[in-house]
Amino acid sequence: xxxxxxxxxxxxxxxxxxxxxxxxxxxxxxxxxxxxxxxxxxxxxxxxxxxxxxxxxxxxxxxxxxxxxxxxxxxxxxxxxxxxxxxxxxxxxxxxxxxxxxxxxxxxxxxxx
Amino acid sequence: xxxxxxxxxxxxxxxxxxxxxxxxxxxxxxxxxxxxxxxxxxxxxxxxxxxxxxxxxxxxxxxxxxxxxxxxxxxxxxxxxxxxxxxxxxxxxxxxxxxxxxxxxxx
Numbered sequence: 001x002x003x004x005x006x007x008x009x010x011x012x013x014x015x016x017x018x019x020x021x022x023x024x025x026x027x028x029x030x031x032x033x034x035x036x037x038x039x040x041x042x043x044x045x046x047x048x049x050x051x052x053x054x055x056x057x058x059x060x061x062x063x064x065x066x067x068x069x070x071x072x073x074x075x076x077x078x079x080x081x082x083x084x085x086x087x088x089x090x091x092x093x094x095x096x097x098x099x100x101x102x103x104x105x106x107x108x109x110x111x112x113x
Numbered sequence: 114x115x116x117x118x119x120x121x122x123x124x125x126x127x128x129x130x131x132x133x134x135x136x137x138x139x140x141x142x143x144x145x146x147x148x149x150x151x152x153x154x155x156x157x158x159x160x161x162x163x164x165x166x167x168x169x170x171x172x173x174x175x176x177x178x179x180x181x182x183x184x185x186x187x188x189x190x191x192x193x194x195x196x197x198x199x200x201x202x203x204x205x206x207x208x209x210x211x212x213x214x215x216x217x218x219x220x
Contacts, residue, residue: 035209037209044200044211044212044213044214045149045157045200045202045211045214046211047207047208047209047210047211050207059207061208062208095156095157100204100209101147101159101162101204102147102149102157102159102202102204103159103162103168104159105156105157105158105159106156107156108156
């Protein structure tokens with residue numbers, strides 16, 4: 001069955017960086033884009049961007065354009081999202097999901113700044 | 114960016130009730146709409162794709178309708194496990210955007 005398993009919770013200081021991983025299983029990793037979505041405490045869902053695991057191409061939401069980098073490692077079926085220059089506004093649960101229809105989601109990674 | 118507006122933001126209902134949640138897009142998105150259910154502390158779960166197609170394993174009491182700019186999620190015969198927050202999401206264009214959510218609470 002399709003699974004997306006994310007790395008564990010992290011606590012960071014303002015100005016630091018975070019790198020969250022998302023390991024895929026149960027399907028061909030390179031066949032579907034991986035999206036990253038975040039949710040601040042008590043708030044709604046916000047799209048961060050996507051990575052094409054096959055080509056490595058990426059697309060980011062404009063507000064994160066200069067602070068986020070998405071990468072992948074096809075040898076371990078994993079996608080990564082790195083966010084730099086963290087502020088308290090970046091405190092959120094970060095999710096990876098498969099495809100733009102959001103059919104499968106990771107369990108979420110709480111990042112506390 | 115396409116704005117997604119959900120209404121109401123919250124509602125109170127009883128087990129067995131029929132519940133309807135509306136979602137409006139700021140511009141036409143054809144049927145590029147999904148509905149998600151989220152329970153506290155959990156990841157969202159996909160219920161409906163293509164505006165009206167039930168995901169595998171989702172109970173048939175959930176249904177979706179609409180096209181273009183106006184969409185509806187209906188839960189008939191509300192069950193205890195349905196108390197949750199529901200989001201619509203468009204995937205017609207990037208950035209992907211979500212409605213603000215509708216919290217379905219027990220009356």
